[in-house]
Amino acid sequence: MKGVAIVGKKGGVGKTSLSHLLALGSAWKGTPAYLMHTDDRKPISVNGRPYMFYDARNPQTLTTLISAAINQDGLCVIDSGGNRGEFDMWIAKSVDMVLIPVTPDPESVCIALEHMASLESHGAKNVRFLLNMVSSNKNEKNRDQELYFSKLPTEKVIGEIPKVSAIKRLREEDTNPFLTPPTNVNNASRKLYGIVIKELSKLECESIGV
Template sequence: MKIVAFFGSKGGTGKSTLAHLLAYGAALHGQPALVVHTDDREPEIHDSRPYHYFDGRDPKRLYAVLERAKTGGEGLCVIDGGGNRPGLDRILAKACDLILIPCGIGGQDAPMALRDLERLPGAWIIVNRFPLSPGHRRRPKAEDYIAQLPRKRILCRLGESAAVDRFTEPDTRPWTAPPTRVNNAARALYRKVRDKLAQSSPSPDPHPGSG
């Protein structure tokens, strides 16, 4: 499996939501996927979804699951990072194939994402809750705001969607598919990540055994 992490020192930027959205997107593409909870808070119960959920709060269990994921065939293992713990993020980053930093569109979001990017060079920013529709009244201000971010380090922009809260709520009923626009956002996020992973992986030797 490839290991992808959502990190960032600011709380509430969408780390957990996007970790689930990405794993769900992988599942919609027929890929095995796992979200690893690393937050200090109690994990939610997510037991009826098309991807797995793992409590990785204990470092020993966390490293064991990452080790298994690395050698475990196809699919995505997505780490849901907790806010404001740069030390642990730096250690975990070494195990990751891709690091993503969600960034909102106001207040201290961009300055904090920039600081995270300095700490985690090679990470990519996902602009979250961006008014995607070109005619949206908040769009010009949002464009100005994200101009503070290095354009080349932005992986993609995701829109605001009320229906995403359910990803980080416990499953009190069996899982049912979210609205189409959420499924589409999950698929699009997965494809962005998959393509970025493909670019950053070393290309396989076209002539194995010939050297």
């Protein structure tokens, strides 16, 4: 099983939404997905989602869950709030890849760069950036690239996810059984899964010298 942690010290960049989106995309592609909630906030209640969702705020619980799943097929997605230093650092060093979402604003870029440097200085490997909430307007997208995203090292950016307001539904409680999300959310979930799997495959090939 491969493990991906979605981390970030800045709130509002989409860590939890992207975690659920990735797990959803994995499920739609026929790969079992296990989403581990490690943020300090109480996890949402889910009902009938096509992926497993666990309350893993306790480090020992997370360790047990990862150990139990390590020899299974699928994708382990860890939603990490980035606000518990040692725990988050352990997570970053225990997964196959760390994703830091970055939105088009100067603070997000600055904090993401600092976080990457901190993670790598403490031994985390395969830290990557994911551009999130990217505008569908060509002029605005070009402007955001020039002003903000161009500050990120190109080799560390693995892809982008468009701004889709309905994605927020994934981080809301299921008061009724989970309904299939709208097409744009499903498309974004498959896109994110494809981005992640492509990078994981690339990293695996590099590790064995292919």
